Amino acid sequence: MISLKAIEKVYRTDTIETVALNNINININKGEFVSIMGPSGCGKSTLLNIMGLLDIPSRGEVQIDGKPVVSFKDAELAELRNRKLGFIFQSYHLINDLNVLDNTELPLIYRKISGAERKRRAMEALTKVGLSARAKHYPGQLSGGQRQRVAIARAIVGQPEIILADEPTGNLDSVMGNEIMKILNTLTQDDKVTIVMVTHDEQIARQTSRLIRLYDGSLVN
């Protein structure tokens, strides 16, 4: 599904060169739930951004379903990001003036889908995360765990094949964090969604099917 081949990422300024990733080789298969762990500055976000096609490596090749990402035209790349990928962040990134239902349907706005159909799919996604009863609430009226569940509903509403999550439980206590992990695990098991998640938390990482450790830009094994 996602293959990284000999990925290197170097950040250069006038005087400093930082090797953020060094010779990274990873194959991620459909339906895997992968966590990426490692100390601050080891390259986790850079790796996640490269997998999410938000950043490009300095060297090496990223493949999606066996096709090198460099071979995609800009329009295909935009389509790929929009249709195949869903994103979840530590700080939820919900829009406070939109209610839960309207937040959830956002990824569908740019597709040619009628308003009624968007609402139907958004309700379906909210039902999956157990929040259909809160559809008319605003983010400010929800707990952190509930906000993250809305963010998950928004990430899955377009039925992506891959979800990239950057510290999705980072702002939550362990009870709410475990609830989020349960929902993510259900997505990988029932819908065969592939999830790649960055976390600092060993107890959270243990609930995934595969753990990748990074240290100073390299894979540890």
Ligand code: ADP
């Ligand atoms: P992590 O997510 O594990 O904390 P990052 O991927 O954010 O690590 O960063 C990896 C390394 O690359 C760090 O040394 C960081 O300082 C450096 N880095 C990240 N982004 C940039 C940038 N835009 N310019 C220069 N250096 C960067």
Ligand code: ADP
């Ligand atoms: P958080 O603090 O919630 O983890 P950040 O704002 O640090 O989230 O974002 C994490 C990474 O995701 C950053 O590298 C950023 O470039 C990227 N990012 C942030 N917002 C979006 C977005 N709406 N869509 C795609 N990528 C995003």
